[in-house]
Amino acid sequence: MQIKTMAEYFAEGETPEVLFWVGCAGSIDQRSQKITRAFAEILTRTGTRFAVLGKEEACTGDPARRAGNEFLFQMMAYNNIAVLNNYGVKKIVTACPHCFNTLKNEYPELGGQYEVVHHTTFLQQLINEGRIKMKEGGSFKGKKITYHDSCYLGRANGIYEAPRAVLEALDAELVEMKRCGSRGLCCGAGGAQMFKEEEKGTNRINFERGREAVDTGAEVIAANCPFCMTMLSDGVKETGKEDSVKVLDIAEMIARDMQE
């Protein structure tokens, strides 16, 4: 895959349309890398001039801040903002709702002001502009799909419609879980829970959510967040349905069914 970095654009004296902020999970986690590649492929195929930071990208500091380590968060923010401002970045798209939230809501008062878009909103715009056209009779046509609202896209930022609008383009049957939209149940990973063992209780949050998603009878659980992806995949595995129920990121679904 041929992907240019911000540094390469800069060296050529050019500016990309948008910076793709990949995030730590998208860069490192093997399952999430597939989402990253799918989204990068969509950007390439739609002729979107985009760049990544590559090795210059660092954690936004979200998990550190939510765990209580404000020092570390401020350090990360300071460095990231320096890099972003140095390249004169105006617009950022990211496939991680946690990065999205931090970049959009928390960096501005620290000196980092950018137009930040989550990849589901970006995909919706590409579809609306006709830059993404779906195949007739794609692989999700008529299939039952349920959508899991991530907390940091939904309740934290009020984005419920864009991901659903993108899913509609797949011509599938969207079935909602009882806890959806602003009532959506968390996957269990937010607030730095992703990086520690769950506190003791009667059930694991992702088992509860996985069960709820599987009970809709959907063949695909659509996610928009790499942490939700991990949690829900484990949750589905717990129900023993991992062969018949797939957890996919919305970008992967679009990449699979878009016209060449």
Place this chain on the structure above:
Amino acid sequence: MQIVSQLLFLAALAAAVYFFSRRAAGIRRSIMLGRDTDLSDQPARRWNNLLLLAFGQKKMFRNPLVAVLHFFVYAGFVIINLEILEIMIDGMAGTHRIFAPFLGSLYNVLIGCFEILAVLVAVSCAIFLVRRNILKLKRFISRDLDGWPRSDANYILITEILLMVLFLTMNTADGVLQTRGAAHYPVTGSFWVTGAFQPLLEGLSDSTLAGIERGAWWLHILGILGFLNYLTWSKHLHIILAFPNAYFARLESNGKMENMPAIQQEVLYAMQPELAPTEPTGTEVPKFGAKDVADLTWKNLLDAYACTECGRCSAACPATQTGKALSPRLIMMKTRDRSEALSRGEQDKTLLRDYITEEELRACTSCNACVMECPVSINPLDIILQMRRHLVMEESSAPQEWTLMFSNIENNMAPWKSSPDERDAWIHA
């Protein structure tokens, strides 16, 4: 005789107002134990929230059926309180239905409306009692409410029903006395609801009826004065504090955490030492995060006093739903209990550990479900995150996995163990 009754009324009113204002000042002091925060920005949006969230009870309508019942009780209490004005004047001046002659036929319409509302209030409260005690909704039978909080809720509902019944009884007896042309009972015309119940009391003598009417009148107004004082010690305080709480509600996106300018500054000086002041600027060592209620903002404490313990937050909380120690409702109840205790001089305890455990704080996923559900604009998450900041920054207390995550971010620029050089490996894979 009349003058004695007027004096008794005045004494009761004065006592009720005195004790209420004393307690109100105490609550104000408790809330002001919190640190200062400036919430005077964007008044237009704040007034809008006040109208929509408090007056309009917008969040309640996430469950329309309960919202309508609750709206009856709310509207009933606000509107029937117009009648309290007349009762007050009558009580002090020794008059009876002093507004009747001035309002003419409108008076009967007003009382008719109050009566209909009174019935709706009583019926709604009865349904609420059934939901709590017979249907046993999960959030009402939760262990959060063991002891006083559960009784408190029932006392409030029972008192409200009794007050409405007294009001209706008073009107029924009054109506019968009117038809008999009894002295001191000006004719207003048959009341809409209690008019239908008059036959039940027809057989009683004038003096018995007057006894019932006066008795109900006194119990009703004394009940209201008593209730006014009771609510300041109860979860029912939300009927007052929901209003300022909606006005001062957070206006930023739910996902944004409060910035800590002191630490932002520290980091800036560490990265650009040339900007750091050469002279030490202050002798005070700043405190990071919250260990006790005084470290929280006054808005956090106002939240705690505005909480009506409905449990919508905990019913939606992923941690509570999966049996973790955390319940956002309890976070608010404990914060209020500690504020009360600190006001009374409890010096040897702190909110952290004596009231709220580390385990509770660690269970939060910061999903904002509690914030989203709260009908009175309470933010339990803000308290949890401030306390986490104290644990990590003041006590270096974090689960081992978090400490590892911190060091990974610091050294590898990612929360996992991986080389920063691997960060773009996905491109070439």
